[in-house]
Amino acid sequence: MRTEDLIKALDADARDRSMPLGKAWWLAFGVAVLIAAAVFFMTIGPRPDIMRAMHTMRFMSKFVFTLVLAASAFALIRALSTPGAATGRAAAWMFAAPLLVAVAVILELSVIPEADWGRRLVGSNMMICVSFIPLIGLGPLAVFLGMLRYGAPTRPVLAGAAAGLLAGGLAATFYAAHCFDDSPLFVATWYTIAIAFLTALGALGGRFFVRW
Amino acid sequence: MTGKDEAELSRLLRAAIAGDERAYADFLHRIAVLVRGFVRRKIVQGGIDPEDVVQETLLAIHVKRHTWRMDAPVLPWVYAIARFKLIDAFRRRGRRIEVELDEIAETLAEPEAETVSERDINRALDGLPPAQRSVVSAISVDGRSIGETAARLGISETAVRVSLHRGLAAIARRFGRQR
Numbered sequence: 001m002r003t004e005d006l007i008k009a010l011d012a013d014a015r016d017r018s019m020p021l022g023k024a025w026w027l028a029f030g031v032a033v034l035i036a037a038a039v040f041f042m043t044i045g046p047r048p049d050i051m052r053a054m055h056t057m058r059f060m061s062k063f064v065f066t067l068v069l070a071a072s073a074f075a076l077i078r079a080l081s082t083p084g085a086a087t088g089r090a091a092a093w094m095f096a097a098p099l100l101v102a103v104a105v106i107l108e109l110s111v112i113p114e115a116d117w118g119r120r121l122v123g124s125n126m127m128i129c130v131s132f133i134p135l136i137g138l139g140p141l142a143v144f145l146g147m148l149r150y151g152a153p154t155r156p157v158l159a160g161a162a163a164g165l166l167a168g169g170l171a172a173t174f175y176a177a178h179c180f181d182d183s184p185l186f187v188a189t190w191y192t193i194a195i196a197f198l199t200a201l202g203a204l205g206g207r208f209f210v211r212w
Numbered sequence: 213m214t215g216k217d218e219a220e221l222s223r224l225l226r227a228a229i230a231g232d233e234r235a236y237a238d239f240l241h242r243i244a245v246l247v248r249g250f251v252r253r254k255i256v257q258g259g260i261d262p263e264d265v266v267q268e269t270l271l272a273i274h275v276k277r278h279t280w281r282m283d284a285p286v287l288p289w290v291y292a293i294a295r296f297k298l299i300d301a302f303r304r305r306g307r308r309i310e311v312e313l314d315e316i317a318e319t320l321a322e323p324e325a326e327t328v329s330e331r332d333i334n335r336a337l338d339g340l341p342p343a344q345r346s347v348v349s350a351i352s353v354d355g356r357s358i359g360e361t362a363a364r365l366g367i368s369e370t371a372v373r374v375s376l377h378r379g380l381a382a383i384a385r386r387f388g389r390q391r
Contacts, residue, residue, distance in 0.1 A: 001333045001352060006267050007240045009352035009380060010274040014228055014236040016377045018278040082279050083296065084288035152276040154296040211388035212272065 032140035058182035070169030081151030104184035123181030133194035137171030160206015168195030344379035
């Protein structure tokens with residue numbers, strides 16, 4: 001087929017218009033939040049003493065970490081799914097959540113006696129943590145990978161990893177409302193492992209599922 | 213020159229997205245010239261038909277035009293898609309060579325011709341369901357309008373538009389990266 005002929009066909013199809021990608025991302029994010037919320041409330045749900053916990057720094061700090069991770073991953077994945085978009089600044093923001101966690105870990109180590117470090121790190125919930133963050137994040141990850149197909153990521157594996165981080169940040173936000181282990185030592189270890197799992201899964205999804 | 217191109221092309225694509233078909237045709241013709249120049253500069257050895265990459269890029273630009281942010285420059289977007297499709301072409305070429313080495317004892321066919329024609333849109337067109345194929349080829353190869361195609365095939369204009377849209381999307385998907 002001549003290129004001229006192809007252009008005729010494309011031009012005749014000009015009228016069909018899909019939702020702009022930016023708008024579609026917000027919609028997908030909303031759907032992902034609903035899915036994560038549904039899974040969360042149907043399974044583990046929030047801890048019973050959540051109202052009291054909300055007055056403690058350690059409990060609230062978990063949401064700062066997870067929400068900063070989700071927000072920065074959302075900005076990154078939007079940039080990665082748009083050809084030619086600058087990704088440098090969004091990528092730099094990905095360091096924000098790990099830095100906050102690192103600062104919190106240092107503070108925790110300085111105020112907690114050494115004898116207690118191990119107990120706080122292991123916590124009481126680690127198996128639930130490493131299984132429920134991926135479980136809550138699975139639905140959102142599928143939504144985000146679907147969005148990457150709708151978009152046009154020129155680096156699909158990286159974009160898939162960003163989808164995993166976004167799903168992880170979102171799932172961890174919900175999970176944090178359930179978990180009794182509020183120490184940054186616990187968060188830095190088990191949340192990271194759980195989110196890393198989703199990230200690896202996302203990268204695989206980007207590799208094999210995101211084609212255009 | 214690039215600054216002027218940029219402003220003009222952004223204007224055309226914005227108009228096209230707002231429903232101006234003339235602007236869209238104009239945009240695609242200009243983009244084809246730019247992408248052809250880019251692809252020909254990058255392909256220094258044989259085995260890849262630059263025009264195939266041009267066509268795949270145009271098709272990708274078409275089915276992914278909702279990924280362009282209207283307030284962002286259009287040329288970086290166009291070239292990012294062209295580069296992606298070009299790398300894809302190189303990659304497939306690389307893999308095909310490996311396959312050829314493995315099977316060289318058995319087949320003495322012409323792998324060179326195979327490589328080029330497999331990526332040709334004609335092949336993808338042949339793979340479409342008959343209804344979509346007849347619509348896409350009536351509009352592209354025969355150059356008919358939506359109305360003429362509808363009358364000739366005895367179906368509604370809406371049906372023609374739907375078949376055209378699905379057919380183009382299917383061709384674009386076929387050209388999607390296979391890994």
